[in-house]
Amino acid sequence: MKYEGDLYRPPSEAYSLIVQATIGCSHNKCTFCSMYKGKKFRIRSIEEIMEDLILGRKYYKNVKRIFLADGDALAIKTDELIKILQGIEMLFPECERVGIYGSPKSILNKSQEELMELKALGLGIVYLGLESGSEKILKDIKKGVNSSQMIEAGRKVVESGIELSVTLISGIGGKINSKLHATESALVLNEMKPDYIGLLTLLLEEDTPLYKEVQEGKFELLTPLEVLNETKILVEGFEIDNCIFRSNHASNYVSLRGTLMKDKKLILDQIDEGLNIGGLDDKEIYRRL
Numbered sequence: 001m002k003y004e005g006d007l008y009r010p011p012s013e014a015y016s017l018i019v020q021a022t023i024g025c026s027h028n029k030c031t032f033c034s035m036y037k038g039k040k041f042r043i044r045s046i047e048e049i050m051e052d053l054i055l056g057r058k059y060y061k062n063v064k065r066i067f068l069a070d071g072d073a074l075a076i077k078t079d080e081l082i083k084i085l086q087g088i089e090m091l092f093p094e095c096e097r098v099g100i101y102g103s104p105k106s107i108l109n110k111s112q113e114e115l116m117e118l119k120a121l122g123l124g125i126v127y128l129g130l131e132s133g134s135e136k137i138l139k140d141i142k143k144g145v146n147s148s149q150m151i152e153a154g155r156k157v158v159e160s161g162i163e164l165s166v167t168l169i170s171g172i173g174g175k176i177n178s179k180l181h182a183t184e185s186a187l188v189l190n191e192m193k194p195d196y197i198g199l200l201t202l203l204l205e206e207d208t209p210l211y212k213e214v215q216e217g218k219f220e221l222l223t224p225l226e227v228l229n230e231t232k233i234l235v236e237g238f239e240i241d242n243c244i245f246r247s248n249h250a251s252n253y254v255s256l257r258g259t260l261m262k263d264k265k266l267i268l269d270q271i272d273e274g275l276n277i278g279g280l281d282d283k284e285i286y287r288r289l
Contacts, residue, residue, distance in 0.1 A: 001018075001019070001020075001052050001056065002020070002048065002051070002052060003020055004020065004023050004039070005023070005024075005038060006035070006038075007069055008035050008070070009069060010099070010101075010165065011198070011249065012165070013065065013099055015064075016064075016065040016066055016067040017060060017066045018067050019052050019053060019056065019066060019068055019069065020044060020049075020052070021043070021068040021069065021073040021100075022043050022044065022068075022069070022071070022072060022073045022075060022076065023039050023040070023042050023043075023044065024036040024039030024071060025039075025071030025072050025103075026071070026072040026075045026105070026106065027072065027105070027143075029142045029144060030141055030143060031140070031142050031208060032131075032169070032202065032208055032210045033208065034205035034207050035071065036070060039070070041072075043075065043080075046080055046083055049084055050084075053087055053088060053091050053092075054091065056092075057091045057092065063094065064094065064095060065095065065097050065098075065099065066092065066095055066098050066099070067098075068084070068098065068099070068100045068101075069101070070101070071101050071103075072101055072102065072106050073100045073102075074100050074102035074106040074107060074110070074126065075106040078118070081123075082117065082118070082121060085098060085121035085123060086121060089121065095122065096124070097124035097125060099124065099125045099127065100123060100126055100127070101126075101129075102127065102128055102153075102157070103128075103129075103144075104128065104149055104150055104153040107126070107153040107154075107156055107157060108149065112156060112159065112160060115156065115160035115162060116161065118160075118162070119160055119161045119162045123162055124162065125162065125164070125165055125195075126162050126163070128150075128153065128157070128164060128165070128166050128194075129166075130166045130168055130185070130188065130189070130192075131167070131172055132168070132169065132172050132173060132181050132184070132185055133147050133150065133168075133181075133184040133185035133186070133188030133189065134173060134180050134181050134184040136177065136180065137172060137173045137177055137180070137181055137184075138150070147188050150188055150192075151192055154166065154188075154191075154192030154193075154194060155193070158192065158193055158194065163195040163196070164194040164195050165194065165196035165197075165198060166192060166194040166196065166197050167199075167200060168189070168198070168199050168200070169201070169202050170200065170201045170202060170222070170227045170247075170252075171201060171221060171226075171227055172202050174221065174222070175220040175222060176220070178222060178226060178229075178230045179230070179233060182230045182233035182234040183234075185234055186233075186234050186235075186236075186237025186238055190237070190238065190239045190240055193243070194240070195242075196243065196246070197245045197260075198247075199231065199246065199249075199252065201227055201252050225274075225275065227253055228253065228254060228274050229275065231271055232271045232275070235264065235271065236268065238264060239261070241261055242259065243259065243260040244258075244259055245257065245258055245263075245267065254270065254271065256271065
């Protein structure tokens with residue numbers, strides 16, 4: 001397989017065959033992200049992608065899932081995505097699901113009919129980085145879209161029949177905007193009605209603009225207990241049925257999981273258990289969580 005640079009994939013694609021359909025991220029301006037800063041975005045040719053798929057077929061006998069990387073493979077023109085999905089169907093008839101990262105702009109650039117056609121050809125899940133539902137925070141982190149556009153993009157995926165997995169980042173609003181981040185993110189997710197919500201905790205690399213803001217005292221990171229308080233406000237605001245909620249990434253302080261709304265109380269009880277570690281300083285909280 002011909003891979004360029006570091007590869008990133010969602011946790012649920014851990015056992016998938018990963019094929020780089022694009023290099024880098026089409027937006028690549030988010031202030032918190034360093035994932036694709038060393039790559040200039042480009043779309044690989046159909047010939048290159050098919051070569052990798054053919055090579056993958058030679059090496060792997062049973063491929064249940066395929067993930068199309070890098071950061072925004074949904075930016076590929078629909079007719080070319082159709083060719084890729086048809087190639088997957090021909091080479092990997094046993095494949096049960098094809099996954100892809102989709103930026104909000106790339107989703108909005110696709111018509112409902114196009115998404116439904118991609119669904120019919122095997123595109124089973126789109127991963128969307130919401131990060132925050134707050135209009136202010138989205139602007140601050142240079143996400144490139146507003147909350148209404150985020151909702152529109154999410155709804156478009158859901159209504160096409162493709163599963164939608166949305167990522168949210170705890171602490172992305174800092175101390176000042178923590179409550180705003182939690183309450184407005186819950187509202188946006190309630191409108192989207194995704195199939196999955198993945199909650200990460202903000203971790204910063206040194207070469208990002210947001211890291212510089214922290215160093216200059218313009219942005220204050222949350223402590224573990226503040227993250228849990230923010231998460232509690234977020235979960236309290238959820239009104240989504242049949243949505244799998246996960247906060248079990250390596251960046252998270254407390255592992256949370258459940259299905260909304262069925263397990264909402266259980267998730268809140270788990271958060272309260274973490275918040276009930278009283279009289280401890282932050283170092284001890286980190287150790288115990």
